[in-house]
Amino acid sequence: MCYLVEHFYSIQGEGKFTGTPSIFFRFGGCNLKCPSFGEYFVKGKKVFGCDSVHAVNRKLFVEDWRQIERAQQLQDILQDHLQHLEFKPHVVLTGGEPLLYWNDAAFYGFVEYLVREGFIVTIETNATIEIDFEAYPAYKDVVFAMAVKLSNSGDPYEKRVNKAAIQAIVENTAYSFFKFTLGRGIIEFDAYEQIVDIVGEYPEVEVFCMPLGDRLDILRKNAPAVVDFCLLHGFIYSDRLQVRLWNRERMR
Numbered sequence: 001m002c003y004l005v006e007h008f009y010s011i012q013g014e015g016k017f018t019g020t021p022s023i024f025f026r027f028g029g030c031n032l033k034c035p036s037f038g039e040y041f042v043k044g045k046k047v048f049g050c051d052s053v054h055a056v057n058r059k060l061f062v063e064d065w066r067q068i069e070r071a072q073q074l075q076d077i078l079q080d081h082l083q084h085l086e087f088k089p090h091v092v093l094t095g096g097e098p099l100l101y102w103n104d105a106a107f108y109g110f111v112e113y114l115v116r117e118g119f120i121v122t123i124e125t126n127a128t129i130e131i132d133f134e135a136y137p138a139y140k141d142v143v144f145a146m147a148v149k150l151s152n153s154g155d156p157y158e159k160r161v162n163k164a165a166i167q168a169i170v171e172n173t174a175y176s177f178f179k180f181t182l183g184r185g186i187i188e189f190d191a192y193e194q195i196v197d198i199v200g201e202y203p204e205v206e207v208f209c210m211p212l213g214d215r216l217d218i219l220r221k222n223a224p225a226v227v228d229f230c231l232l233h234g235f236i237y238s239d240r241l242q243v244r245l246w247n248r249e250r251m252r
């Protein structure tokens with residue numbers, strides 16, 4: 001059983017497939033908290049975390065979390081979206097941390113179905129959970145957007161960096177990429193050293209850096225420093241198109 005929080009059709013706003021029409025499935029639950037990424041007021045309470053806090057904090061958003069028992073339920077949702085489209089869109093499995101469910105029958109059954117049907121599938125993950133690619137081979141045909149967290153997330157190193165999980169993804173997939181979230185503070189401090197510690201063994205894997213900011217004003221503040229950082233070190237700048245276009249609107 002897995003939890004689905006929302007599904008929607010939009011364009012991918014970040015990373016390699018920026019601008020690509022995509023159907024998003026957002027799964028609930030995360031093994032990290034990223035308390036330094038932002039603060040929100042939910043039902044009169046101050047909550048710390050990322051812009052997907054509704055997919056992380058089940059207690060506060062329980063009405064959004066739907067139990068999924070069978071892959072067919074996810075396939076039915078996909079079909080509902082597809083009936084309005086004349087082409088096969090990119091499919092994004094995101095969260096929260098969708099790989100909490102990597103060996104769940106419903107979740108993996110859906111991944112198998114997508115791969116078999118020829119969809120391009122991206123799983124957006126914090127890359128801390130090690131997958132058994134031999135026992136679950138459909139994952140070999142998936143693109144992993146490895147959004148490994150740096151110290152600015154507020155979680156400790158041993159929780160946010162799992163090099164065995166990263167190695168398994170890099171070695172078993174034809175294409176996956178890294179995506180780091182940076183603010184001005186960490187850029188001035190040791191962002192480069194932290195990134196090299198994580199990506200250093202994989203010079204062939206593309207590295208995207210994007211500005212911290214789930215609001216347009218924060219994004220605008222951080223973006224120029226991230227551009228300069230990319231120009232200096234040869235990383236690829238990724239914007240957050242969904243924030244530029246729709247600011248804090250959900251399901252965009």
Ligand code: SF4
Nearest residue numbers: 030033034050096126
């Ligand atoms: S790993 Fe991602 S989903 Fe989980 S708390 Fe951090 S930013 Fe949010």
